[in-house]
Amino acid sequence: MDMIKRPRRLRGGANIRKMVRETRMDKSSLIYPLFAIDGENIQEEIPSMEGQYRYSVDRLPYELERLSKAGVSNVMLFGIPAHKDEVGSQAYDPDGIVQRALRESKKRFPDLYYITDVCMCEYTSHGHCGVLCGHDVDNDATLELLAKTALSHVEAGADMVAPSDMMDGRVMAIRQLLDKNGHKEIPIMSYAVKFASAFYGPFRDAADSAPAFGDRKTYQMDPHNGREAIKEALLDVEEGADIIMVKPAMSFLDLVTNVKAATNVPVAAYSVSGEYAMVKAAAKMGWIDEEQIMCEMAVSAYRAGAQIYLTYYAKELAKCMDEGRIG
Ligand code: PBG
Numbered sequence: 001m002d003m004i005k006r007p008r009r010l011r012g013g014a015n016i017r018k019m020v021r022e023t024r025m026d027k028s029s030l031i032y033p034l035f036a037i038d039g040e041n042i043q044e045e046i047p048s049m050e051g052q053y054r055y056s057v058d059r060l061p062y063e064l065e066r067l068s069k070a071g072v073s074n075v076m077l078f079g080i081p082a083h084k085d086e087v088g089s090q091a092y093d094p095d096g097i098v099q100r101a102l103r104e105s106k107k108r109f110p111d112l113y114y115i116t117d118v119c120m121c122e123y124t125s126h127g128h129c130g131v132l133c134g135h136d137v138d139n140d141a142t143l144e145l146l147a148k149t150a151l152s153h154v155e156a157g158a159d160m161v162a163p164s165d166m167m168d169g170r171v172m173a174i175r176q177l178l179d180k181n182g183h184k185e186i187p188i189m190s191y192a193v194k195f196a197s198a199f200y201g202p203f204r205d206a207a208d209s210a211p212a213f214g215d216r217k218t219y220q221m222d223p224h225n226g227r228e229a230i231k232e233a234l235l236d237v238e239e240g241a242d243i244i245m246v247k248p249a250m251s252f253l254d255l256v257t258n259v260k261a262a263t264n265v266p267v268a269a270y271s272v273s274g275e276y277a278m279v280k281a282a283a284k285m286g287w288i289d290e291e292q293i294m295c296e297m298a299v300s301a302y303r304a305g306a307q308i309y310l311t312y313y314a315k316e317l318a319k320c321m322d323e324g325r326i327g
Helices: 005-010 013-019 060-070 096-110 139-155 170-182 198-207 227-238 250-262 273-284 290-304 312-320
Strands: 030-037 043-045 051-056 075-078 113-118 159-161 190-193 243-247 268-270 309-312
Touching: 005 013, 030 060, 030 096, 030 198, 030 312, 043 312, 051 060, 051 243, 060 190, 060 250, 060 309, 060 312, 075 198, 096 113, 139 159, 159 170, 170 190, 190 250, 198 273, 227 243, 227 250, 243 250, 243 309, 250 268, 250 290, 273 290, 290 309, 290 312
Parallel strands: 030 051, 030 075, 030 309, 075 113, 113 159, 159 190, 190 243, 243 268, 268 309
Antiparallel strands: 043 051
């Protein structure tokens, strides 16, 4: 055969394959989502997310220790309060679950980096991401509460805040209130490109945050829309977002690439609860190789352009990176 170009030359052995790798990853770009729950001495497994737990504040340090040992230094904190009400008042209570978890965790593990999810859905009795006006969320009334929540997180020690509610104008509202209170240095990672997705199902079990009626389609995006993702991303950058997130990851990788091309800020991809649950379930059946699938999913997010990856598999991925099976 008279062939000059043979792509297989660069696949001939492990060394050359690694040399020509286009996608390289680092543990420092991983963020682990962590659930803190009101109460004491609680470490309960989330039924739809095997291997993931809700921890009371006194138990959180055990998990932080494991993360720290695995070399995962960034966490995204979610709170599950004992009491929910119409206006989600536990979200911005200085003694709320996230605020207490932050104070305790920062004291015990000051070297970790604490990001907080800023949203109302875990705190409202109706499970929507903002306060209601009739049967819809009142966008502008919610902004004030989101900003208050973000400020209370920062005052309790958050290193970064991450609004995930999808209200219009929330990044600006948060930025202004943080700045007014002297927190100009705190970055905002916006869940800017967040779709109304069935992939959040297991999370809503975990956080007990499923909407009591209706759905989130008036605020989260329609999965059919890709150009609108750019609109959302650019708006949030204009409002002061330092990092833009695309969520879920696996079914929206085209948007990771497009948002990266359209902006000049770091792009994060969140491999959400449903992605994790699917892999776990299929692996349990013996139908797929869990580790290889987990690695492939991570590689695809980074290859698409993500610089930051949020995943429930953060510890396991870090191990694979350490052992050279990925990266
Ligand atoms: C809060 C929030 C959700 C997730 C992250 N922040 C749920 C939702 O919007 O319904 C989903 C995370 C996951 O599924 O892993 N609004």
